[in-house]
Amino acid sequence: MDRKTLFRIEMKKYLLFLFTLFGCSVGFAQSFEGTWQGSLTIQGMELPLVFNLKYDGGWTGNMQSPKQSNAKMPISKIKASADSIYITVDPIGLSYAGKLSADKSFIDGQIKQGGLNAPMKMVRQTASNAVKSIELVRTQTVNAPYPYDALNVNFENTVDKVTLSGTLTSPKEKGRYPAVILISGSGPSDRNSSFYGHEPFKVLADYLTRQGIVVLRYDDRGIGESTGDYKLATTGDLSKDALAGLKYLRKQANVDPKKVGIIGHSEGGLISLLLAGQRVAGLDFIVSLAGPALKIDSLMILQNEAVAKSVNQKVSQQEIQRIKRNYKIAKSDMSTEKAFAEIMANLKDIPGSQTPEFADQIGVLITPWYRYFLKIDPVPFIRKIKIPVYAAFGGKDIQVTAPENAESLTDNLPKNSKSVIKIYPEDNHLFQPAKTGAVAEYPEIPVTLDPTLLSDISNWIKKL
Template sequence: MTPDISGDWHGVLDTGQAKVKLGLRFEGDTVWMNRRSGAVDPLALRRDGDGVGFELLPVDLAFVLRPVGDRLEGTCLHNSVDFPVSLAPGVALPVSHSVRPQTLTPPFPYEVEAISFTGADGSKRSGTLTRPPGLGRPRVIVLSCWFGEVDRDQTVAGHRPMALWADHLTRRGLATLRYDKRGVGASEGVFDTASTGDFAADLAAAIAFLRTRSDIGAVGLLGHSEGGHISADLAAADPHIAFCVMMTPTALPDEDILETEMFNAARLVGGVPRDFDRTVGFVRALAEASRAPTPEQTLARAREILAAAAYPAERLELRAAIAAKPWQRYWATHDHTAGLRGLTCPALVLLAEKDLQTPPRAHAAALRAANPAATVVTLPGLNHLLQPAVTGAPSEYREIETSLDPSAIDVVCDWISAL
C-alpha cells in the first residue's frame, strides 16, 4: 500500500542545462504542479506499489517517485534522460537573490551615450556607446551577444557580461558599442523569424553607423559564441575591420560530436541517458531535415522523423516547427570556420576548459587549423559564459556569483591593447 503523501512537496530538477524549481501538491489520485509561468496543472496520479508516477507531456516531463524516509525520491524522464529528483515536504521558502558582485553602477569615468541605428530589416536598433574621455578618435569595438533572445548586456541568470566587457575595454581607452538584438529590449523588429545571417546583417548596419561618426576611429569586433561567428564572418568580408575576437566559438557541426558531447551536462548532474543510439540518430536525422531546400520540405521531413520515432503527439508539431525555423535552417548549413579562415586582420580565439557547449576538446584543433595566424587561448577552469566553474554545466550559471572571470578580461584587454 502506498504511504500517505498528501500535501505539498518541493525540490529542484537539475538537467545540467537548467535548474527548475518543483512545487507539487498531492490530493487523492491527482497531483498539482506549479509552473514558472504561474499556471497550476492538475495531473492524473498513477500508483504502483509504494510509488507514484505522473506526466506533464507538453513539456516532456515524466516522474516516478516513492517515499524514502521523510522525502520523496525518484527520477524525472526529460529529453531521453532520467534525472534524479528529491523532494522535501512543505512549500519552499522564497529565495532572494543578491546583486552580483560585478554589477556596474554609475557614475562611470567615461562617456555613456544612448544611440540608435537602422537595422538590416529597416527597423530601429537601440544600444549604448561608451567612449573614453578626452579628444581624439579612439578605436571602437562592437560587441555581439551569444545565441538567444538577449539584450545588449547579454543578461542571463542575473549576470550582464557584455556590460562588463564594455566597462573594462572603455577603461583601457577603447570605445564600445553594444545593442539589443532585433525584437529585444528597446530594439524594434521580430526576433523569432531571424537567423544568424540576419544578426550578421544587423552587425554590418552597426558598423556602417559607427563609420558615419567623426569622433570614432577604426572598428574592431568582439563576439561571444554565436556572436563570435557573426563577428568573424563580417571581419572576413570587410578588409577595414581592425581586429576580431571570438569567444567560445564552435568549429564542427553539432551532429558531428553527438556521440561524445550530447549528454555530458546531463551526466554531470546524475542523469542517465535512455536509448542512447536511438536518440543520437533521431537528433542527427532532424539536423539533416533542417538542410532541406525549403522550410516546407524541412517541416514535412521533420514530421515524418518524429512520427516514426513515436514522438508524443502533443509536442510533435512544436518540435517539427523548431527544425524549420529560419535560425535552425541557417545554422544547419553554416560553415562554422569560414569566417575564421577568411580573416586577414589580427584574430583572438578564446576557449574555456570547462565549456560544455563548445568544448575545446572537440573544437580547438579545428579552430587552430582554420587560421594558424590567429591567437588561440584556452583558459583553465572556466565555463561557456567565462565564469569560474565547478562542472561547467549551464545549470551552474545562476549559482556562480562571478559574472566574468578576471583571467578572461585580462587576456582579451591585454591582447587588444598590444595591437
C-alpha cells in the same frame, strides 16, 4: 444570421444575452486574477516563473523569474476570454497561452521564447508553495556614476529596416581610441546580455572603456528598445545588424578608423568569424568568445553528448543517428510542413513522441533560425581570414567544446603573428570559473566574467 434579423431581436432578450456574456467574462477574469507559478526544465535545470495578474476593468501584471532575479518585469499584454488567457512580455520575446481547468485550480498551457516552445502548467501561488527568490551574489556589478561617457544611441540596419538601440561608452578625454561592437550569443538578449542576475556585456564594456576602448553594445532586434522581430531572424539577419553597428561605430569622431573590431560570444563569435572570412570593409580585428569553429551540425552532436554527460546521462549511437537524421531533414529544402512530418516520423519509435506536447518541443528544429543555423560551416570562412583573431574557449564549456573547436581554428586559421587561440581551463561557456561547466551551475556562480579573460582581451586590443 443577417444584420436585419439581428436588429429584430427583442431588446429584452438581447440585453439578457449581453448581461450573461459579460457576467461570464468577468467571472473568468476574476478566476485568472492572482499570482500563478509554473516551472520549466531546461538542460537539467529547473527554472520557476511567476505571473502576477490583476484585473480592474483592464489587465495589468508582471512576471518574475525568482531563481534569476528579484526584479519584476511588466507584462506587455494580457488577453483573457472565457477560460483562455494569452500573456506576452515583449522585451524578452516571451509568450504564454493557457486554458483554465474546470475547477479553476490550474492553467494548462504553452510557453514560447526564441526557439523554446514547451508545455508549462501553472498553479496558484500560496504561502506554502511559493518559490523563494535566491540571494544573488554578484561580484562584478557595474553601477553609475561611471568614469567615462555612456550614451544611449540608435543606429539603422537599412537593409532590413530595423532600428537597433544600444549604449555607447567612451573615454572622457579627447583623442582617437580602438573601438569594438559586442554581439550576443543565441537567443534574445538585451544590450547587457543579461542572465541570472549577471550582465556580462555591461561588465565587459565597463572594463574595456576604463582601459581606453570605445564600446558599443545593443539590444537584439525586437528586444528591449530595438525594433524588428527576433523570432524570424536568422544568423544572417543578425550579421547584418552587426554590420550596421560596425558602420555606425566607425563614424564616431573619437574612434581610430584603423582599430575597429567585433567581440562576439557564442553565436556572436561565429558571426565575427563569418564576417572576418568575408573580409568585410572596416573590420580590423575580431575577438571570438566560445565561437563555433566546426560545422554546426557536427558541433550540435558534440553538444548533445557533453550536455547529457553533465547530467550523468549518455547518448547512445542509435540516438546519435536519429539526431543526425533530424538535422539532415532540418537542413534540407523541404517545406516546413514536410520537414516537420519527416522529423516526427523519425521519432515514432520513442514512447510518447507523437503527442501534441512533444511535437511542440520538436518545433524548434524547423524554425527559420535553426534551419539556417544548422547549414553553417565556418571552416571555409576561417581559411580566408586575414585580420588578427583572439579566440577564447572555456575548458569546461559543454556547449562549444574547447578541444575540437580550438583544434579547428589551429588547423584552418591562416598564420598571423598577432592572432591568439587560448583555452581558459576552469571556465564554462559563459567564461565563469566553474566546477563542472553544467548549465545548472550558471546562476550559482558569483563571477560574471573571468578577470583574466578581461585583462587578456584588453591588453591584446591595445597592442594591435
